Ligand SMILES: Nc1ncnc2c1ncn2[C@@H]1O[C@H](COP(=O)(O)OP(=O)(O)O)[C@@H](O)[C@H]1O
């Protein structure tokens with residue numbers, strides 16, 4: 436059974452892309468077959484996986500464009516093998532144009548779901564790296580996914596509307612776009628020693644949203660290694676195998692494989 440996980444959070448710079456690449460590498464390390472989908476026009480995941488989003492063709496843009504224009508698309512042509520063994524469905528800058536034309540497309544929330552239907556069966560996991568918004572492409576990701584993993588920068592937790600993404604998830608369920616969509620959990624990122632412990636955050640989230648939402652442990656600590664590995668076009672596992680960041684993402688991958696985090 437394939438598990439499709441959207442990595443989504445409306446704010447930028449919280450560690451979505453970092454989590455997408457490192458979980459892809461970590462799950463691959465455990466023998467899982469993984470497709471990483473770059474659904475952000477900025478193409479950070481594509482770059483981080485070692486490719487140039489300005490140079491690649493075709494990309495997920497072509498698949499979405501074909502669907503918008505009423506053609507059948509075959510995303511298999513737009514899948515590339517990365518140096519670390521997982522597969523990538525990359526993005527390109529024009530993806531932002533597709534989001535606009537999607538608005539007038541029939542079943543506009545289900546376009547990505549249709550595209551992934553043709554390819555996801557080849558994988559144990561499909562991880563979708565979302566853009567920092569609650570726009571139509573993110574709604575497409577939530578519609579296509581089995582569950583959502585929400586990275587939150589620990590500094591941002593207290594901010595007003597920190598968990599607006601949870602409202603979008605609720606809307607997607609309620610509108611029957613994806614009634615069984617689950618929350619995989621909240622992953623606390625860029626933590627430093629001054630930040631609250633996961634248990635404190637769990638208590639605060641429970642108070643606001645009920646008991647159903649899992650907070651992953653360990654939290655991902657702040658480390659310059661993450662930025663360095665991004666610049667090198669590698670996961671942190673490949674860049675610095677013995678780093679705390681590598682160990683943390685391996686543990687998160689393990690707990691995702693073991694499942695049971697669904698509330
Ligand atoms: N745990 C971490 N510690 C330090 N820097 C991090 C960490 N996680 C991510 N970063 C860096 O923070 C920036 C934003 O992360 P990114 O994953 O691109 O966020 P998003 O995809 O949510 O916009 C990147 O430069 C990334 O290398």
Ligand SMILES: [Mg+2]
Nearest residue numbers: 451452475479
């Ligand atoms: Mg990103």
